[in-house]
Amino acid sequence: MENKICLNSNTYHGFDFTDAVRGARDAGIHFIEIAAVRGYTEHARWEMTDDEVGAMLATLRENDITILGMCGHTNIMTEDGRENLRKNLGLAARLGASYVVTGTGETHGDEHVIEDDTELVEILRELSAVAEGHGLTLAVETHGASYATGVQIKELIGKVGAPNFKLNYDTANVIMYADTQPYDDLRESADVIVGIHLKDKAGESAEWNFPAIGDGDTDFARVFSILQETHCVAPLSIEIEFTSEGPASVDEVHDALVRSANVVRSLRGE
DSSP states (O other): OOOOEEEEGGGGTTSOHHHHHHHHHHTTOOEEEEEBOTTSOBSSOTTOOHHHHHHHHHHHHHTTOEEEEEEOOOOTTSHHHHHHHHHHHHHHHHHTOSEEEEOSSOSSSOOOOOSOOHHHHHHHHHHHHHHHHTTOEEEEESBTTTBOSHHHHHHHHHHHOOTTEEEEEETTHHHHHHOOOHHHHHHHHGGGEEEEEEOOOOSSTTSOEEOSTTSSSOOHHHHHHHHHHTTOOOOEEEOOOEETTOOSSHHHHHHHHHHHHHHHHHHTTO
């Protein structure tokens, strides 16, 4: 498979960027998706100086890790959220990322239903144009009450009509927010995917329980088969969010990441 194995640094929510770098290095992962989610996981912030950006890139180079994308989630239905995303797009360009991921509403607990998408479509056209000016792809993640499945976002992509506006597919969020298994939904939306948050799911659909890859209930052999059949080569960004209690220590995160990376390599036939 051509899909790169990547670390979503949100896996290290509550810990430092350097912890995420160490974890990726020790797990043999050479790509990273940086979390820049204001008020949640702030491994990068748009206020970073050129020296701070340079230091971050130097740390990654020293550990043979390359930035692929950024999680820049904001509530784009508010002007403050849109301005924050615009600034995150600028930061992503400075860091050398190729895509930025957002949602359509609140980063967590998004229960707002968008019944008329007219305003959203115009907002996404404007933000996609800003992203294009930075040489970036903008992606909406499967998340929240309105756009929790790949099929829903694929329809939205058609309405927006911007060539650099794509889908970031989260294999567990479709279960959490839409009570939908990822298999058929992934197959039907694979052609517009730019990135995949490879995340396992355990427990009830609405339960916050996202263990190491292979420890949950998701049939990843089936997921990988669908990616091969649809010729989807998007990066596989491993994301582990544990339970609502969170991990007991950074060592627990490191261990979960190593085990997850090994499962992904096995599924890739390595």
